[in-house]
Amino acid sequence: MRLLLLARVHLGAVAVLLLLTLSACLLVSGLPRVMQAAFDQALRESLATAPAQHADLTAVLRSNGGDQDLREPALFQVQDERLRTLVPAPLNGLLAPAGHASAKTYNTPVYASGGRTFVNLGWLSDGDRRVDWVEGRAPREVSQMRWRGTTIPLFEVGVVGEARDRMGLGLGETKILGESDYAAIKIVGIFRAKDAADRYWSHNGDILNVRQVQQTGKLDLEWYTTALIPDAALTRLSGDDRNLSYQWVLPIDHRSAGALDVPGYDAAVDEFERLMRLQPGVYAGSTLSTGLPTLLGEFRTALATAQTIMFLVLGGLLVVSLGVIVLAVRLLTERMDHGLTLTRARGGSLPQVAGAAAGLTGLAVAPGALAGYALSYLFPGPMLPLVHLGPVVVVGTAVAFAAARVAVTHRAPLHERRDDVVAARPSARRITLEVLVIGLALAGAYLLRTRGLTTQVAQDGQDPFLLLVPLALTLAAALITMRCYPYPLRLLVRLTARTRPAVPFLGLTRAARARSFSVLPVLILLPALGVSVFASVISSGVAGTQGLAAWQSVGAPVKITSERELPADVVERVRQVPGVTRVVPAQTATVQVGHTAERAEIIAVDLARWRELLTGTPISLPSVPAASSGIPALVSQELHGRGTFEIGWQSRLRITTQGVIPALPGFFTEGKFIVVPFDVNQRPVVNTLLISGDAQETALARVVPQGRVESRAGALAAIQHDPLTSTVSGTLLVVTVALAGYALVAVVITLVIGAADRAKALSFLRTLGLSDRQAERLTVLEILPMIVVTALAGLALGLGLPAALGPGVDLSAYAGGLPVGDYELDLVTPTALAAGLAVVAVLGAYAHTAISRRRSLGAVLRVGDLT
Known part of the structure; x- marks a missing residue:
């Protein structure tokens, strides 16, 4: 067969398949590069913002005199060069060219x-x-x-x-x-x-x-x-x-760091320390001082969570995109069925017709795959194996499905098929397999909730269990939906059979007796909606926790702290800054507990005024009841149980414990701390201001140049602008939009695949008096049940995935250190997706009936007679 002629005849289906392949390959090849570039940037920022003493490699030698004493500066340079030769790859690629040495007594x-x-x-x-x-x-x-x-x-x-x-x-x-x-x-x-x-x-x-x-x-x-x-x-x-020690500092150049090399960096640090200790001479007894393994460990923990989420959403995107492409391939091969049937009837071999379908599919998907792969080079980031493998998987799946479907359909020449017969009863083996899949999915979710992960993800990489459970749950939900889909329809058919209007009965009957491919979109729409809702819930939970973390880190809309006292005139000038609505002064210090060497942090503040300042915010403050003797105080857990005791501040103060608090927003999260009323000292020494309003930080900094100005908005921006956090949020948004688009395309292709059969049925019914308006309603009733049932199942799956994954996905690294666990039910995105699907289905139904009205009934019926 001439493939170019076939492509020209079926140009519409070929064009759709090409565009779907281009978009799928672009996303599958481009998004991993963007994510990996963000991971690299996050690592570089982590190394750049960490204290150099932690990030750099420092060789320390404590001299015992004699040959270990270095008397000239040139000897330090010689030892520096020797040290650099010992650093193994890939760590040696991180070293900056210039370091320094020192000699210090202690x-x-x-x-x-x-x-x-x-x-x-x-x-x-x-x-x-x-x-x-x-x-x-x-x-x-x-x-x-x-x-x-x-x-x-x-x-x-x-x-x-x-x-x-x-x-x-x-x-x-x-x-x-x-x-x-x-x-x-x-x-x-x-x-x-x-x-x-x-x-x-x-x-x-x-x-x-x-x-x-x-x-x-x-x-x-x-x-x-x-x-x-x-x-x-x-x-x-x-x-x-x-006491004398020598130090050689080998600085780390964060600009050349890569997230993929993190495991190698860890191993190289250990190997460098081992090699250094084996060297004779000056290095005997030397040690390596660095916090690089700790920094890399913290980064790997945050990275592992990001990679887990990325694998989940990108895996869902790949599955959905492949499903839509398979639907498009089915549309193309169904358009070829008549010609392939004639070819088989005239002696064409099965490999010949299967090869023709595979060739035409390859002709459609190969240019799209190449174009998508080429466009992915416009995205920043390294070339990962997935970038090259993704397009191959897409093309291979499309071509293999086309060849397999045609081979099965045309395995015998002129094989008779009944399209109007309800699907046969499934075999016992198939039912057993499906029950086993559902049981394993539920058991996996239960184990993930109860015992967590089997491995330390940060050290050992992704846990396959965590990645397989969502896939199993999605497959189980799809199987349940496909099996349960006909039963509510049959009930509705029985109910509508008792009513006078014929359109509801006919529409629901056609939906219940739909061909097998009509249920296939469930396998596409359900994961698309499920992953979209999951991404929406995760994004909403992270965003809400980020806001809470910002409030808890600052404790007020704006906070000013100073190591020195803030005079009354400065406080008054702060009140006059445009945008300031309320100012609550406070005193902070370190005090002596009792008459011992024990120390504790203390803050003196009017909690009632502070609570008024925080009205309408997600954080709250405790109240301090009046004490019968002494000064009422709230203490941390470490100071609990002491009753009334003395502290040494500006003078000796006797305080009485009135309650225990685990933390104080903006000031204390752990350790020993005390909260007392503002006027405990004879002369309050104000060094902290809690401010409400929308005043500019720069304006406040000009009034209090010696103070440190922090704002809730600035803390939130710092959390949100972290490279890993912004990458996770951005990817979730892109995947949600892409999945919504694929879901809508799947509905449209489903309408197109069944267009010929639906047109024939409507033509017969129009000869019996079916009006155009009734035809439109019938088409909508035929499509909507599948969309509604799948939308509900996808919604339930997406809302249940965060709870099912439970402790397997720790998102605290992206929410200011606070655990993300209480996911609020946000139905905005799911409702929008379901509404979009319904709208597309309705529009497709109207478009189909409009096209059918322009056809001659006789032509349609003659075609039906021939078949």
Whole structure:
């Protein structure tokens, strides 16, 4: 047979099949690339926003003196180059070309400070490029001095301005360090960082900041800082005299990170640490300090959930698109049936007619598949195997179905078929198989709800059980729908048989006695509606939880916090900012519990005014009843059971526990904390403002430059704009729209497939007096039962899938850390989908009857007589 001639004769069916194949291949090849690009971007942002101390690789060696001491800066560079050669692939591809090294002492006390002041010595390989000297000069040399009859080294050092202000290390002062091996330092300069926000300082925060530490069981605070020393000081810095450690920082370049390489990164970190410890010489006893495995583990947990959702919705999209393409192939092969029947009658072989159907189908789908595959290159992202495999599956399924259907239909020449006979009773074997499928689906859903996953998805990859249960549930729902579909129709047929109008009886009778292919759309519409509703429910649940998480993270529409007191005039200026409707001041601090070293966080606030500010929001606050003695207080679970006790704040306060709260929105989620009335102190020191209204954050920041401004809207935007979150939401939206489109196309193709048989029946009925309006109603009644039943089943499936999957899908990573479990019943999308299907069915019925009216009844009846 000449395929081009066949394609020209059946041009309409070929064009429909081509467009469906193009759209399916474009989605199947393009969406995975977009998702993988988003996964890569999410990993890069995760590494970029994490502290460099956690993301980078840091080799740490604690020197014991002797051969382990490095006396020259050049030796640090040599060791850095050796370290880089040990990093295995693919981790070596993540390393930035420039790192840095350092030599620092630790736990170096100031003589006669009672163990409360510590000044360590620190050398940075690139310190001269990182700081500006604001007072004095940079240290240049190391000398000696006499102290208590001995000669000790004297290091010129520079300190940060905060150490001068808070620890009293003034310019020109000399301090003695140590309690046994003494050394002296002379402060010759005060410096500041050229860029304090540079990730570099994450590794050297001890140099840039003063640290306060309260040791367990002690009341006094310890003060720590690290002073900069020059290159020359390395000659006198030894592990023999003091606690000394060397560090080599290998920075991670997040721009080259890829989500597909995450398992390899984990293995490479372990291998690098093993190789480093096996090296002789300087590296003996060295350790690897990095938080990269933890960061990658957190990312893999969030990624696993995203991949699970993507597999579910993309799997549903692929199944539905293949089902619609199969329907279109059936339409094409039915249009060829007459010619193929004549070919078989004239001696054509079965491979010949099957090959003709397969060839014509391939001629229709191959260009669409190639075009869709080519257009997928316009999407960003790496080329995954699914990108190449998807179009092959689509083309192979279409061609194989065409060949198989024609081979089965025309296995014998001039084989008689009755299209007006109700389907035969299913065999016992088929019923047993269907019952087994339904039972396994229900058992799988029950096990998934009760025992969760069999594997750790973040470490071991996707659990096949989680991916098979939704498929089994969908297949079970489709089988139940197909088996139960005729029974309500038969009941309706019996009821309408007793009424006078003939149209309801005829329409429902034709629906009940429909050919087998008329029920086939159930296998397409049901998963399409089910996955669409599932995506809608998931999106709605995530969106609602995101809003709640934003409110809980801020605790008010806008919150301003400051480390220093906010004077009354500043608070008043905040009230005058346009858009501010209400301001609730608060005091926050860390207080002493009792007379011990135990500490707790505290907030003093008027809860009644705060509750008024939160009216109409999804969060609520407890009330504090009046205490019979002492100050009424709400405490965390860790402080529960203490009754009345004292705290040390601005003065000694006696508080009485009036209730226990697990968390306080905007402030505390765990640990030890206390909530007391605002006026507990004789003079309230306001350092926090809770604000309602629609004031601009920039305007508030100008009024309170020393404060930190947070807003509920900003917190929500940060959650929603996360790459993984936006990818999940965007993909769910695209898949929902695509599935709705495929469902509508399936209804249209179903109408077209049955058009000839329906036209013949209507022509016969029109000769008996059936009017055009009655013909339209009859066609609608023939189509609507299948749509209504399938829409209800798809709605039930989509609403039940989130509950069935249960703990298998943890969406907290996309909802600000809050669990997403209470899915509200949102019928907007399902109703819109069902209404769209009904509208298409009605429009198709009207269009069909309009076309039938233009046909000659005689021509239709003669064609019927011939068959």
